[in-house]
Amino acid sequence: MGDEDWEAEIIKPHMSSYVPVFEKDRYSSGANGDTFNRTPASSSEMDDGPRRDHFMRSGFASGRSLGNRDAVESNKRETPSTVGGFGVGKGFGNRGFLNNKLEEGDSSGFWRESNDSEDNPTRDRGFSRRGDNEFEQHEGTQRAGGPFGSKRPTLSGAGNGDTYQSRSGSGSGRGGYKGLNEEVITGSGKNSWKSEAEGESGDTQGPKVTYIPPPPPEDEDSIFAHYQTGINFDKYDTILVEVSGHDAPPAILTFEEANLCQTLNNNIAKAGYTKLTPVQKYSIPIILAGRDLMACAQTGSGKTAAFLLPILAHMMRDGITASRFKELQEPECIIVAPTRELINQIYLEARKFSFGTCVRAVVIYGGTQLGHSIRQIVQGCNVLCATPGRLMDIIGKEKIGLKQVKYLVLDEADRMLDMGFGPEMKKLISCPGMPSKEQRQTLMFSATFPEEIQRLAGEFLKSNYLFVAVGQVGGACRDVQQTILQVGQYSKREKLVEILRNIGDERTMVFVETKKKADFIATFLCQEKISTTSIHGDREQREREQALGDFRCGKCPVLVATSVAARGLDIENVQHVINFDLPSAIDEYVHRIGRTGRCGNTGRAVSFFDPESDSHIAQPLVKVLSDAQQDVPAWLEEIAFSTYVPGFSGSTRGNVFASVDTRKGKSTLNTAGFSSSQTPNPVDDESWD
Numbered sequence: 001m002g003d004e005d006w007e008a009e010i011i012k013p014h015m016s017s018y019v020p021v022f023e024k025d026r027y028s029s030g031a032n033g034d035t036f037n038r039t040p041a042s043s044s045e046m047d048d049g050p051r052r053d054h055f056m057r058s059g060f061a062s063g064r065s066l067g068n069r070d071a072v073e074s075n076k077r078e079t080p081s082t083v084g085g086f087g088v089g090k091g092f093g094n095r096g097f098l099n100n101k102l103e104e105g106d107s108s109g110f111w112r113e114s115n116d117s118e119d120n121p122t123r124d125r126g127f128s129r130r131g132d133n134e135f136e137q138h139e140g141t142q143r144a145g146g147p148f149g150s151k152r153p154t155l156s157g158a159g160n161g162d163t164y165q166s167r168s169g170s171g172s173g174r175g176g177y178k179g180l181n182e183e184v185i186t187g188s189g190k191n192s193w194k195s196e197a198e199g200e201s202g203d204t205q206g207p208k209v210t211y212i213p214p215p216p217p218e219d220e221d222s223i224f225a226h227y228q229t230g231i232n233f234d235k236y237d238t239i240l241v242e243v244s245g246h247d248a249p250p251a252i253l254t255f256e257e258a259n260l261c262q263t264l265n266n267n268i269a270k271a272g273y274t275k276l277t278p279v280q281k282y283s284i285p286i287i288l289a290g291r292d293l294m295a296c297a298q299t300g301s302g303k304t305a306a307f308l309l310p311i312l313a314h315m316m317r318d319g320i321t322a323s324r325f326k327e328l329q330e331p332e333c334i335i336v337a338p339t340r341e342l343i344n345q346i347y348l349e350a351r352k353f354s355f356g357t358c359v360r361a362v363v364i365y366g367g368t369q370l371g372h373s374i375r376q377i378v379q380g381c382n383v384l385c386a387t388p389g390r391l392m393d394i395i396g397k398e399k400i401g402l403k404q405v406k407y408l409v410l411d412e413a414d415r416m417l418d419m420g421f422g423p424e425m426k427k428l429i430s431c432p433g434m435p436s437k438e439q440r441q442t443l444m445f446s447a448t449f450p451e452e453i454q455r456l457a458g459e460f461l462k463s464n465y466l467f468v469a470v471g472q473v474g475g476a477c478r479d480v481q482q483t484i485l486q487v488g489q490y491s492k493r494e495k496l497v498e499i500l501r502n503i504g505d506e507r508t509m510v511f512v513e514t515k516k517k518a519d520f521i522a523t524f525l526c527q528e529k530i531s532t533t534s535i536h537g538d539r540e541q542r543e544r545e546q547a548l549g550d551f552r553c554g555k556c557p558v559l560v561a562t563s564v565a566a567r568g569l570d571i572e573n574v575q576h577v578i579n580f581d582l583p584s585a586i587d588e589y590v591h592r593i594g595r596t597g598r599c600g601n602t603g604r605a606v607s608f609f610d611p612e613s614d615s616h617i618a619q620p621l622v623k624v625l626s627d628a629q630q631d632v633p634a635w636l637e638e639i640a641f642s643t644y645v646p647g648f649s650g651s652t653r654g655n656v657f658a659s660v661d662t663r664k665g666k667s668t669l670n671t672a673g674f675s676s677s678q679t680p681n682p683v684d685d686e687s688w689d
């Protein structure tokens with residue numbers, strides 16, 4: 001069902017409506033925040049026919065666990081129509097909604113067609129204004145409710161990128177708040193980098209984002225806290241590594257060979273690193289030699305340190321001066337990543353490795369108060385870790401100058417260059433002051449690098465860049481035991497509960513395809529007395545961080561997530577990943593299951609394959625499974641065979657991996673075990689605009 005269909009359907013009379021419980025704080029009123037409010041626009045959606053019967057009609061049982069701040073903030077955004085109430089509950093991500101009642105009926109849980117997917121590049125990612133510019137939305141602007149009365153207002157970028165729109169009613173203004181992995185979402189490209197940011201600063205409407213993330217702990221023990229490498233860590237040494245490009249420096253075998261300064265070596269030791277991972281062995285000398293790099297290595301194999309350590313080493317070698325308070329900061333290094341949580345994690349790694357040096361790392365990301373980001377920056381900034389949207393805003397506000405940038409890092413680079421973030425990245429490298437690719441060092445890292453993305457990357461990298469492939473490009477981590485179960489959509493919930501009950505308290509991430517479904521499944525699991533929280537792009541940043549915190553510390557051993565949590569997150573002891581829904585693209589699958597089995601530890605991934613909706617992924621799935629030496633169910637092979645397209649070159653992102661550096665001219669395309677050859681096309685510049 002298309003987006004428009006969805007909008008049309010939800011305004012049918014008598015439609016039942018599930019409103020995520022944790023949305024309450026944005027819509028409640030009254031001193032204790034006990035009342036759930038929403039706009040008239042959404043109050044008529046009471047019955048959407050049999051497929052949505054499972055949604056709650058009102059029934060928000062609890063509001064008690066919301067903190068005062070939630071209530072205060074929500075009061076600012078009061079809307080007129082009260083349609084439900086909150087009672088008392090506990091257990092939903094520590095936010096107190098366990099007693100919500102899900103109506104029984106259709107046991108499926110969800111409809112596949114719901115297009116609030118966070119992984120829909122053409123709709124969700126491509127052309128909407130990102131939500132991380134909320135700081136400019138005017139406080140108190142009435143929310144238009146949206147189809148579920150719980151949607152954020154969106155900033156549409158289709159026009160000038162600055163228009164405030166709600167999601168209610170007509171279906172206009174869809175797409176927006178956040179895309180696949182959050183931050184982005186660019187405008188149509190009509191605005192210049194600067195005017196766009198300026199426009200946001202003054203012209204948009206909507207509630208102001210006031211969230212200031214708590215500062216991370218400052219004590220040394222916390223800074224260097226780490227988990228143990230697993231039993232398979234040493235097996236990394238057996239993975240084949242291929243380096244392509246001219247004059248690659250030889251790999252190093254030990255940290256000592258890297259010849260880093262003493263402070264860095266001390267920090268490496270305190271972090272518990274004694275041995276290099278393969279991607280580190282190859283990338284560190286390449287970066288130290290000043291070369292541009294595209295590196296592809298399996299999830300959880302230490303890519304972050306692979307770029308941070310040599311960059312910091314260079315900074316130290318160059319005798320970087322301590323960054324002081326200044327209105328305009330000029331960082332030497334900019335690191336971008338697609339999600340807020342991931343960039344925060346990278347920042348913590350940067351802070352760890354630069355401990356005791358004069359290098360100051362700063363993190364800025366959307367969903368937090370802009371003033372807070374600015375305050376962090378003006379205090380001094382050598383290494384700026386940022387999500388793309390917030391970065392462009394800050395540049396637009398002239399708090400960051402780019403002249404001194406020597407290192408530009410794109411983590412999850414394939415994601416950063418695809419149609420969601422690519423235009424933003426292109427704007428970044430064309431910003432006034434940004435050194436040309438000849439003058440800066442550009443580094444790209446990911447576990448997956450679809451061929452077309454590799455070609456796009458050429459625009460960012462010097463022509464003599466080196467390509468490091470550790471194992472199979474785009475391959476899944478072999479330390480993850482993968483199981484594919486054929487489960488129809490109507491049986492998924494039951495199966496999920498069965499599996500989670502067997503798992504017990506072991507930390508588990510459950511991936512679903514849509515934000516609404518994340519809410520729904522999380523609430524359902526809480527009802528089943530399985531302590532669960534959720535993370536997705538419609539949750540407030542504070543809620544997202546709380547959810548992640550609750551999951552990390554084990555308070556909620558189950559985290560239901562959309563693809564926003566698929567990439568990069570390094571959480572100790574995640575033993576299971578369950579794909580309640582398979583993603584539409586195989587690279588997303590690889591990243592999702594990579595949340596377990598990290599750093600030599602073992603993990604398990606179970607995926608529900610619904611032949612009705614997942615056949616398109618059968619081919620690449622068979623390929624990923626067999627490459628990782630996993631059992632491939634006969635039924636899956638049959639589906640893959642029956643859907644096999646000879647010579648399919650993969651017009652859909654993620655259906656194809658390039659197994660090698662695409663500059664080799666003839667690249668092997670892996671389409672679910674069926675290979676074909678194709679000469680790379682030239683980069684199509686138009687596709688960026």
Ligand SMILES: Nc1ncnc2c1ncn2[C@@H]1O[C@H](COP(=O)(O)OP(=O)(O)OP(=O)(O)O)[C@@H](O)[C@H]1O
Binds near residue numbers: 272277304598
């Ligand atoms: N040489 C090392 N020795 C011990 N632990 C390491 C080493 N390198 C990295 N680690 C740890 O391994 C974990 C995974 O590293 P990291 O998050 O950088 O993986 P990644 O390759 O970026 O994964 P992803 O593809 O999911 O983003 C982290 O906890 C990190 O601290």
